[in-house]
Amino acid sequence: MASQSPEDEDYMDAFMDKFKTEKYEGGFNEDTWEEEIEKIPMFMKKVPTEIDPEKNPDLACLQAMIYDEDRPPEDQAKTYKDDGNYYFKEKKYKQAVASYTEGLKKKCSNQEVNAILYTNRAAAQFHLGNHRSALNDVIVARKLKPDHLKAFVRGVLCHIELKNFSEAVQWCDNGLKIDPKEKQLLELRTKADKLKRAKERDARKARLKEKKQLSEKEVLLRAIKDKKIKIFNPHCGSSDEDEEDRELKHLSELSLAGLDSEIAVSSTVFLNENGNLVWPVLILYPEYGQTDFISAFNEESRFIDHLHVMFGQELPPWDIDHKYLPTELELYFEDVEREEMYQINAGHTLLQVLQHKRYFVRNGTPSFIVLVRSSPFLKQYLTGRNVHIVK
Template identity: 60%
Template sequence: MESPAADAASDDAMDAFLEKFRSQPYRGGFREDQWEEEFEKIPLFMKKAPSEINPQENPDLACLQSIIFDDERSPEEQAKTYKDEGNDYFKEKNYKKAVVSYTEGLKKKCADSDLNVVLYTNRAAAQYHLGNFRSALGDVVAARKLKPCHIKAVVRGALCHLELRNFAEAVSWCEEGLKIDGKQKKLLDTRVKADRLKRMAQRDARKATLKGKKEQDGNETLIQAIRARNIRLVSGAAGEDEDEDSASEGPGALFLDGSNTENPYGARVSLDEQGRLGWPVLFLYPEYAQSDFISSFHEDSRFIDHLTVMFAETPSWDLEQKYCPDNLQVYFEDEERAELYRVPPENTLLQTLQHARYSVKALTPAFLVCVGSSPFCKNFLQGRKVRQVK
C-alpha cells in the first residue's frame, strides 16, 4: 500500500501533465476543419490509393500493398484480387485502370477457368467503353473459348461487331446467344438493329455499284464523243498524249472520275441530250495575273460571245478600262513547239479544240487574253513565234 506522500506526488505529476496539455495542445491531433483530409492520409482509411507508391514516402501503404498482392498467395487469390480492383475502377468509370487490373489478373494464369472468363469479359467491357472495339472483341472470343455459353461474352461480342459495322456477324452472334437465352433483351434489340443496318448497307452497296457503273458508262461515252471530234487530250501532270488504244485508261478517263480534275472548281466536261459537249474553260490575263473560269463553255459558242458577257462591266482590276471585247486578242499556246496561236474571236470553241496543234490538258481548255494595242501585249509577244488560226 502506497503512502499518502506517494499519492500526493502522483496527483501532482498528473496535474502537471494535464496543465501541460492545457497550455500546449497535442500536435499530432486532427484539426476540426481538415479531419477528412487527415483521415485520407492514413492507409487504412484511404478511399483512393496513389497511382504510384514510393515505399520510402509511404512505407505503411507499401506494406499494405505487399500484403494484398503477396506472391506467396495462390494465383487464384491474386487474380481475384485484381478482378475486384478492376471492378472498383470500372464502377468509377476509370476504364484504363480497369483494363490494367484485369490484365494483371490474367497474367497470373490461374487454373480457375470461370475466373479467367470473368477477367476476359470484364476487360472487354472496359475496352468497349474506351472505344477499343477490336481489342474488346478479341477478349470475348478468348472468353468463349473457355466458356462458349457465357452470355455476357456473347452480348458484348455482338455489340462490338455492331460498332465495327460487321452487321452480319452481329446478327450471327445474337442468334447464337438467343439459343442460350431466348429472352435476353439486349440480344433481341441488337439483332433487330443489326439486321436493319445490314439491309441498309446492302442497299447502299447496290446503289454505289449502280452509280459506279453509270458513271463508268458515262465516262466512256464522253471519251468516245471527244475522240469522234479528233480533239487531242493530254495529262495535265505528265503532258503526254492519251493512249489511243484505251478508252478507259487514258488521261481523259483519269480526269473524268471527278477526283482528279485539276481545275479548282471541280467542273467537268459534259454531254447534253443533243450529244453536244460543254467544257470547263479557263481564261488567263497575264498582264494582271488574273483569270476567269467558265464552268460550261458550249462547244458551238463563239469566243466573242463569252468575252462580251464577261466584260459587259469593267472588272475591278482593269484600272485603265481598256479590256473591252473589241480590243481583246485570244491565244493558245503550243508548248511542244513553243508557239502561240491567235484565235479569231468569231471562232467557236469546237473549231479551236479541233486545231491540229491544240492540246486539252486535264479536260480543261485554257486560253490567254490580252489587249492587242497595249504595250504589255507587244512585249509579251516579242520574240515569240505567233501563228494565226484560220
C-alpha cells in the first residue's frame, strides 16, 4: 500500500480541523432524520404511487431502470407481479389488479409466470367482490398450469361465493387428484359439500311448499266457483288456458287504499275448518273519507253483526255528530261497469251478497259503502245514480 505524502497529511489535518469551527450543513436533522431517510430510494419502505422527476430524480431514475421496455418480457412481467404482490399486501386491491394486468400485457413466454399473474389477479378481484372475474382468471390459470393448486383453491372460493356448490365440490375433487392431502382443499370440500346438501334440501322444501300452496289455491278457487262467487278479471280477452292463474292472482291482490295496517297487508281469503270462505272486507265511509278493515269476515256472518261490533258500544272519533248508529245505517255496493248502486239488507250474510249476479270481487277484497239513512250526504251521494234494492 502506497504511503501518504506529507502534503496529503497536511490536507487531511486541515480538513478535520475545519469541523472544529464549522458545523456540517448536509447532515440529517436530529428531530426529523427518520422522515428524511425515508426519502432516499434505498431506504424507502413505501414507494409513492406517482413520482415527480423534478422532486425526486433519484427515484425516477430507478423507476425508469426497473420498467425499461427494452428488458425481456419475462423480466418486465415479474416486475409487475412483484408490484402487484406489494399492493396486495397493503390491501390496495385495485392497484394490485392493475399491476397484474400490466404484467399479463407483456405476454411473456413463461407460462408459469402467466399462471401466477392470473391466479394473483383472481385473488385481488375476489377481495374486491368481483367473484365472476376472479373465477374467469383462475380458469385460465388452470389451463396454463394444470397442477397449480392455488388456482384450484381460489376457484373453489369463487364458486362458493357464487353459490355454485356442486361446481365447488368438483373443483376440490380435481385438485385433490393432484395432491390428496392438500389441507385447504380438504377443508373447502367439506364446507362446499355441506352447503350443497343444504341448498338441495332447501330446494326440495321450496318445491313441496309451492306444490302445497298450489293445491290449496286450487281448492280455494274451486270453492269460490262452487259458491257462484265471481272474481273480476280485467283481462277477459286473454286465453282460457291462463284464466285460473289470473283469478288466483287477483284473489291475492288485496286493495289497501287508505290503509296502513300490518293486519291488512297479511290478509287474504281462506277456507276455514268448516269449509266456509273467510274474506278480508273493506268498509268505506265516503262522507268522512274513512275506512274500516275487517280482516276475517266469515261468509256466514251477517253485516248487522259487524256493524254492532264497530258502532254498538263506542262511536268513532270522526263521527262528530254521533249519527253512525247500527240501526241508522244503510249498506251499498257499486256496480262499476254499469255505474249503478245496490242497497243490501244489513241482515244478509256476506255470502248472500257475494252471490248477487252483479257483484264482482275486485283485488281480492270485497268492499261496501256505509251511509247514514235519510242524511243530506246520502241524498247528495246517490243523486244521479241508478239505485237497486237487493231483496
